Amino acid sequence: MKKIILFTLLSVMTYITKAQVSDRDRKFVKETIECGLYEVKLSNLALIKSPTPQVKILAKTIVDDHAKSDNELKELAEKKGIAVPSTLTDKAMKYFEKLSKKDGKDFDKAYTKCMKMDHKKAICSFKKQAKKGGDADLKQWASNTVPSLERHKEMSKEACKAVK
Numbered sequence: 043m044k045k046i047i048l049f050t051l052l053s054v055m056t057y058i059t060k061a062q063v064s065d066r067d068r069k070f071v072k073e074t075i076e077c078g079l080y081e082v083k084l085s086n087l088a089l090i091k092s093p094t095p096q097v098k099i100l101a102k103t104i105v106d107d108h109a110k111s112d113n114e115l116k117e118l119a120e121k122k123g124i125a126v127p128s129t130l131t132d133k134a135m136k137y138f139e140k141l142s143k144k145d146g147k148d149f150d151k152a153y154t155k156c157m158k159m160d161h162k163k164a165i166c167s168f169k170k171q172a173k174k175g176g177d178a179d180l181k182q183w184a185s186n187t188v189p190s191l192e193r194h195k196e197m198s199k200e201a202c203k204a205v206k
Contacts (some may be wrong), residue, residue, distance in 0.1 A: 063122045063124060064177070067176050068124050070175065071118075071126065071180065072126065072158050074115060075115060075119075075126045075175060076114075077127070077164060078108050078111070080160075082104065082105055082108045083156070084153060084156065085102075086103040087138070087153075090152050091142075091144075092149060093147075094147075094205055097154060097204070100157065100194075106175065111187050114183060118179055131145060147205055155202060157194065157198040168188050171184035172185035
């Protein structure tokens with residue numbers, strides 16, 4: 043009988059925890075995971091296609107940092123009952139296909155510009171989440187991740203300069 047009561051109590055607590063996550067927080071998680079998938083896929087492509095060492099360093103840094111931060115967010119989302127995407131959006135896939143047809147400096151310019159713009163947007167989104175998000179754990183995670191995003195943006199800016 044105690045096991046049934048404990049199981050029921052845990053089930054109710056899990057349901058309450060999942061229900062307490064706002065739509066805004068769920069949207070942040072979904073968009074962040076989608077962006078992470080996109081940046082990692084483009085960065086893996088850059089590791090193969092880029093002729094520029096600085097661009098390869100940027101790409102490797104993004105892949106490595108996202109491996110850690112994306113996994114942290116996925117674990118957090120799972121604990122909160124937030125579904126996470128596992129594939130690129132159609133828009134992201136189209137851009138990836140377009141970028142994959144470029145070579146040399148043309149590739150590097152498009153990739154670094156994309157990373158610079160994406161990280162600028164991400165920093166705004168993460169700062170907003172850290173300040174106005176409803177879930178304390180997601181707010182903390184976003185706040186802790188901002189310095190890494192700022193480093194990526196700066197590296198992207200420098201890589202842009204290197205390929206001009």
